[in-house]
Every structure is written in structure tokens, then in C-alpha cells.
Amino acid sequence: MQGAISFKQLAAGDKSLLFCRSIRPINGSNLWDFKRKGFSLSISAVSQNDTTQEVQDASKRALAKKAVGLVKSGMVVGLGTGSTSSLAIEELGRLINQGKLKDIVAVGANYQSRVLARQFGVKTVDLNDVNNIDIAFDGADEVDFNKNLLKGGGAAHTMQKVIDSMSKECIILADQSKVVLQLGSTFPVPVEVLPPAISPVLRRLVTLGGVPEIRSALRKDGPVITDLGNMVVDVSFPNGIQNPAELEKSINMIPGVVENGIVSGVVSSVMVAIQDRDDVIVMSLEEFAKIVQDQTKAEST
Numbered sequence: 001m002q003g004a005i006s007f008k009q010l011a012a013g014d015k016s017l018l019f020c021r022s023i024r025p026i027n028g029s030n031l032w033d034f035k036r037k038g039f040s041l042s043i044s045a046v047s048q049n050d051t052t053q054e055v056q057d058a059s060k061r062a063l064a065k066k067a068v069g070l071v072k073s074g075m076v077v078g079l080g081t082g083s084t085s086s087l088a089i090e091e092l093g094r095l096i097n098q099g100k101l102k103d104i105v106a107v108g109a110n111y112q113s114r115v116l117a118r119q120f121g122v123k124t125v126d127l128n129d130v131n132n133i134d135i136a137f138d139g140a141d142e143v144d145f146n147k148n149l150l151k152g153g154g155a156a157h158t159m160q161k162v163i164d165s166m167s168k169e170c171i172i173l174a175d176q177s178k179v180v181l182q183l184g185s186t187f188p189v190p191v192e193v194l195p196p197a198i199s200p201v202l203r204r205l206v207t208l209g210g211v212p213e214i215r216s217a218l219r220k221d222g223p224v225i226t227d228l229g230n231m232v233v234d235v236s237f238p239n240g241i242q243n244p245a246e247l248e249k250s251i252n253m254i255p256g257v258v259e260n261g262i263v264s265g266v267v268s269s270v271m272v273a274i275q276d277r278d279d280v281i282v283m284s285l286e287e288f289a290k291i292v293q294d295q296t297k298a299e300s301t
């Protein structure tokens, strides 16, 4: 473990202290380190090793369990994408198979979530077959304290936004590594683009202050092609994203853009998982923010 980092630095927006994960990280990796007794809290940088991975896995599992605990029999459930949501799909299947949840139908945002649902015994239907979704749970690449998200690390953000925004309740599952002071701190903004429009879209993204890069496939030559048949451009904003809602709209106004990964004004609640020594604590984003605020005050007096 490296040296502790002051909360003041965090509150002052030192982006080098913020968090990253495996997909195209911009900065180094750090975790929030909580000391439960009296909730004295410090932030420590943690080197990227197995422990970090284990901590994240335990956090994701705790989040999945808590989120699925909100599902009631007879509900239509929106399934998220990514590793955290996959664990939630597994948990949902477990409760269905144990007979604890009945008459559940689910709507998956992408191919992978539908396959997983089938694998774990969760019945899926087409989005067009349901009038509404009772509850959706989803992961995120970043979340800020205003419940704005950055999504699309798995290139599934377009359909995920449709599902999240039509759900009566949209719950976001975020381990501590996902919480940032400002969106765009650790990840670029993924933009799904119609392939024939790629060049003009790239030029327009530059005029918005972005640095665009076409996402390449890892085990295939050439670009990532989404489930919807489009390309993904990852756009970094070196000057930061001051107004997520405005940038979300501006990017979507570019002809040829299908959808971008900023999600503003959609989320009902965010669950944050904190590693507390050997335990994982799941709390609301508001509780997490309060702790950050109190600690910042305590450090400045």
C-alpha cells in the first residue's frame, strides 16, 4: 500500500487521486480506505494487484445481493451490463430458482446480459413486449455526487440508457473505485457512431473540446462493432466535463451519433460499496457524500 492521501486534495479536485479500472484508464488506481470505528476515514492509494481485484469482486457481489433484494415477485426487471450487473443477474436467478421470487420477467440491454439471464434461469422478453420496467439495476464506469454517470466501457450504453430511463426505479451499483468528483476523470466518454458517418463525427467531437479515438477490438483486427452494428469512439476531455447534462446533449446533437455514455437525470439511487478491512459496507451515495463532506470539514478546521 502506498502513502495516504489527504482528503483536502481530493476535495480540491486533484484528479490524479481519482480512480481507474481495467478498460482504458486515464490515471492510476486508488481506493477509498475506510476505518469503521467512529468512521474516521482516510484515502489511500493502493497498487494495482490481486488484493485490489479481490476487493472489487467482493464489493460487486455485495452490491448485487443488495440490489436484487429490492426485486419483488411479479416485477419486470431491467438487466444491466458489465461484471457487477452480471453478478446481479446470477443472484436474481438464484432467488428465482429457490422459489423466493416468482413471475419475474427481465429485459436485457445487450446480447451478453440475455445469455447470462438464460444461463441462470431468468426469463427474458423483448423490450417491445413490455409497457414499463419496474426496476433496473446497472453498473457504471464513473458516477459523480449528482448521480450523473459515465457508461459504455462494454459498448452497451445505447440500449442500457433506453432501459434505465424507462424504469420506474433505476439503481446503480458502484464499488468505491467508480465514484469521482468530476465525470471524465478516469475514463473517456464512449460515443456510439454510425460507421458511414465516422469522419464528420470525429471532426465535430474535436470542436466540442474532445480528443476522440476509435475503439479497437482486442482479439480481432479493426474497430469494436456494437451489438447494434455501430462503431465506438472514446472521447477524452482534457479540460474536464463541467456540465455533464449539457455535454450529453451536445454530443447527441451531432448527426451520425447514435448515443453517448453520459447519463444525466435518470438514476433513482446509487449504491456504493466500501471495503472496510475484511468487510464490505454498502451505503447510499448520499451517505458516502456526507462522510466525504464531514471529513473535508474536519480536515480544514
Ligand SMILES: O=C[C@H](O)[C@H](O)[C@H](O)COP(=O)(O)O
Pocket (backbone or CB within 6 Å): 080, 081, 082, 083, 084, 085, 138, 139, 140, 141, 150, 151, 152, 153, 154, 155, 156, 157
Ligand atoms: O457498457 C458497459 C456499462 O457501462 C457497464 O455497466 C460498465 O462498464 C460497468 O461495468 P463493471 O460492472 O464491469 O465495472
